[in-house]
Amino acid sequence: MSLQILHNPKCSKSRETLGLISENGQEPEIVEYLKDFPSKENLRSVVQKLGMPITSIIRFKETIAKELGLTAKDERSQDEWLELLCENPKLLERPIVIKGDQAIMGRPPENVLQLL
Numbered sequence: 001m002s003l004q005i006l007h008n009p010k011c012s013k014s015r016e017t018l019g020l021i022s023e024n025g026q027e028p029e030i031v032e033y034l035k036d037f038p039s040k041e042n043l044r045s046v047v048q049k050l051g052m053p054i055t056s057i058i059r060f061k062e063t064i065a066k067e068l069g070l071t072a073k074d075e076r077s078q079d080e081w082l083e084l085l086c087e088n089p090k091l092l093e094r095p096i097v098i099k100g101d102q103a104i105m106g107r108p109p110e111n112v113l114q115l116l
Helices: 012-023 040-050 063-068 078-087 109-115
Strands: 003-007 029-032 096-099 102-105
Touching (some): 003 012, 040 078, 040 096, 096 109, 102 109
Antiparallel strands (some): 003 096, 096 102
């Protein structure tokens, strides 16, 4: 079963996670999400596979989050959070590694070893 990584090459944790995957003999499909952001439905699927609240994959310390006045305590529906992510890809926590019906956050990078 193939791996996919939602990757930002400028992010050290994302690069470390990709390195761990490669060191373990895997060649994931690399999705540079800042260039090619997943659709709302694909992102919904990723959130489901992660099994965590959508606010867990939002970077609230990003400048854009502060400019928008976003906090993890905001009462928004999942659809509203998904829309915000689609409109502001920099808000997506990275990296996220997906394998079949499972996904994991690569923070810390060693988390990805659970999928390999």
